């Protein structure tokens with residue numbers, strides 16, 4: 449805009465000067481223009497358009513920029529985890545119906561894909577933080593011996609309760625009256641049993657993070673046979689008829705399993721379990737997009753809670769989060785960063801567990817800087833990144849490299865042979881990237897940030 453402003457400014461100065469000198473004009477251009485407008489109506493407007501195109505090319509670049517925020521597509525991976533239920537019962541009521549187990553799988557899929565109808569209840573302040581985890585669950589179809597299975601094992605036991613003063617893992621061992629796991633590297637084992645202790649429904653479920661996961665102290669990693677999820681039989685599935693007390697009714701939307709699978713995939717509670725410490729707001733759950741929280745909810749849904757004041761951009765406690773202790777009726781989200789943590793837990797620590805499906809997902813790409821000589825933008829045909837070189841001096845054998853924000857190359861050194869190069873972005877997950885152009889001597893001639901953002 450600099451050139452145009454200068455011209456406008458000098459014109460303004462001229463007017464002031466003229467008004468002081470008998471309103472005479474030293475130049476006849478304005479008169480000429482007025483004359484031409486009379487002769488060719490619309491001339492003035494067309495002149496402005498042409499002027500902007502030729503004298504002020506930046507404007508055309510700006511109009512180009514509008515196109516640059518565009519829809520693209522990329523490949524994404526959906527992980528599907530095979531599940532085996534071990535139902536242990538000493539009385540018939542503990543041998544819960546298949547429908548509750550099937551319903552539990554449905555609830556896991558609903559909440560992990562953010563297809564839950566109550567996602568509309570997420571407060572506006574948190575809506576953009578809520579994420580689709582892109583992890584699904586299905587009952588195992590093949591058992592460890594390669595035989596067909598429905599993924600449900602039912603086993604009578606003489607053990608009347610698995611609750612104890614604390615947590616024990618006896619249900620995971622046939623030798624203790626429980627049932628041995630199926631290879632935990634290949635299946636997510638869920639034991640369904642009576643967790644009451646002294647007739648109290650205090651403990652509703654538990655699960656360990658993956659062995660070696662950084663969210664858990666290195667001295668107390670739990671591996672091998674103890675890996676898996678344990679659920680109290682009264683809170684499996686939605687509307688379990690056995691959820692008879694107020695506590696159980698607050699946990700009767702199948703979300704004990706959602707919460708425990710969150711732990712199984714490396715998540716901590718949103719308040720990081722340090723409610724009794726003086727500095728409870730200093731330790732966090734290592735998730736960037738959950739607000740600092742000092743205390744867990746008390747099986748309620750208090751949307752006024754703000755247990756930690758953040759120095760900037762203070763937020764209330766995220767009582768909607770599945771990793772809080774709010775009621776199931778209150779919960780409706782995992783965040784995008786929790787999604788990243790859980791997906792990383794799968795690929796880094798449980799890599800043989802999921803079945804992978806590649807899908808094509810809609811996304812947006814944003815341009816952030818536009819250069820006169822080099823334009824980098826997605827084409828309308830989508831899923832392609834175009835590098836357009838406008839300055840002929842730059843045409844000599846430039847090469848392009850693309851890096852993610854932690855400096856890893858996602859596109860290695862590739863020579864640009866034409867002044868109009870198209871690159872496929874199908875393999876780029878949504879993130880910020882740096883596009884670097886080098887000359888044959890290796891010198892960086894342009895670098896440019898591009899953002900690929902998922903459209904939810």
Ligand SMILES: [Zn+2]
Pocket residue numbers: 707711717
């Ligand atoms: Zn928990």
